[in-house]
Amino acid sequence: VSVSATRQSEQQLRSELLHVYHQIISMLTQASINRIFERRKNFDLRRLLFGSEKVLDGLLDVMDSDPSFMLSAVQCLPLPSSSRDALSHILQKAVTPNLVFSFLIASNRLVSVVQEKTVLEDARLKPSDLHLLCNLIRASSAFQAGEIWTPICLPLFNHDCYFYAYVAYLDPPECTVCLVLLSTDKEAFYAVAECKRKIEEAFASQNALQWVANTQFYYVDDIGVANLKHFLYKPSKVLDHHRQLPQFTCPEMEVAYRSQEERIHLLDLYRNMHNRIQSTSRPLKLIYHSTGKETLLAWVTSKFEIFTCFTPLVTKKSAISELTKLLRWIKKEEDRLFICHLPKYSITYRPTHKLLFHFHVLYGKFCGL
Structure with missing residues (x-):
């Protein structure tokens, strides 16, 4: 149920409720919720959501003042295209088997995103999934404490399966530049952490964090x-x-x-x-x-x-x-205001995983359910 004092339409309020629903799915997955209620129709889902109040409250707060949700779009950090391309190139070079997405986020805005090129067009990244991911990170101070490895579902990408997210800030203690690496392998923490180490080394050698810190916002x-x-x-x-x-x-x-x-x-x-x-x-x-x-x-x-x-x-x-x-x-100013292309990389999957380059095989195998 949604009650609002604003002039939002019924359709807009439904959209906000859907975002709240998807945030819950991002923490539990649709498949696990379905399985729970098939076994016990009167199950109180709040038991599983205990501790997530800040995440849901944060989502409601940000939807009041952030046009991203209304426009179904993401806002990028204004950055010269040469700097953005260089940052993307660094992310492209730091990969490991089963790494699917690499995001660089600064001041709650997208700086760069690269993806594994076998991700199919009908399963492409949606803005809503990025909104939910950013809200989860923003709502919890635990992500500022160090390296975090946590399962997360991207509901519009695949609502039944988990990714495994490696989250680390690259500029402690300010904690404004965040690296997010999504893998389909729940055992890949150390391999993904090594990717972060390579990214940090490349950033340090090129003084890349200063490019982000010196960003010129416009009025x-x-x-x-x-x-x-x-x-x-x-x-x-x-x-x-x-x-x-x-x-x-x-x-x-x-x-x-x-x-x-x-x-x-x-x-x-x-x-x-x-x-x-x-x-x-x-x-x-x-x-x-x-x-x-x-x-x-x-x-x-x-x-x-x-x-x-x-x-x-x-x-x-x-x-x-x-x-x-x-x-x-x-x-x-288009090249500075927007990400003008989504860089992709190709990785070799471990033979033991017997993965086919098909969405349901690639992600269904690692849903952890």
Whole structure:
């Protein structure tokens, strides 16, 4: 059951409930829950969820102020493409049998992701799975204590099986840059830890952590668009990588939206626009909406969707003109704002595992159920 004081639609509230459900699945797997209730229909699942309250509470809190969930996309750390490619290359070189994904996350934003190339297209990584993984790491201080090896299910990737996640921060005690390595082998801790050691050595030799530490976040004043206060931009079909892993970008919040209440207020306005744009009964392509404090313009095309917030007295004609300037700036900065391709690597599986390059065989064998 979901009760909200915001202007969210029923569909949006259902989506949030689904994220909570998937977070529970990420800790237990669908197969194990089904098996439990087949044996005991009156089983109290809270017994298995004891201790996970911070994870679920954290998810509810972040959904209030993070547009990632509404847009079904991930936000990347702004980084020069040459630096991002170099970081990805380091991750590609540090692999071991049965390693499937390697993530580098900084300030709760995705820096780089590489994957084993035999991962099939119909089982590709979904933004929701990354949201749940990041929330799990963010909600528990235990991950800052050292190397953690824990089972985790990615529900939209495969809701019946566990991955085994190796999580370690690369910059203690600040703990802002996090390495996450996902394996299908529950006995692979030491092999995966060796991958982390190689990554740390390569980072140290190239001073790579400084590239992340020196990241230049951007504000609306850096863009040079008159009367702009904030925006959300999600490319749809500009390049193939956006279909592989949907992404979005937005500037850092200015003074007017720095408090939690103001951030929620702005996101509430975006949610209302998003709901009207995505309406199944009467979908819209362009919405101009003025309030007492701001003017909003939402525009959806086959190539992108954008939600903009301007000062209150901007006319529709002026807002569209300024939005065109914003789109030109985003296009120019695209390589810095987005991951432009998903690097892949190839590894040789241990012969004793008798693995075939097929999703159900590859992951079903290691579900641990």
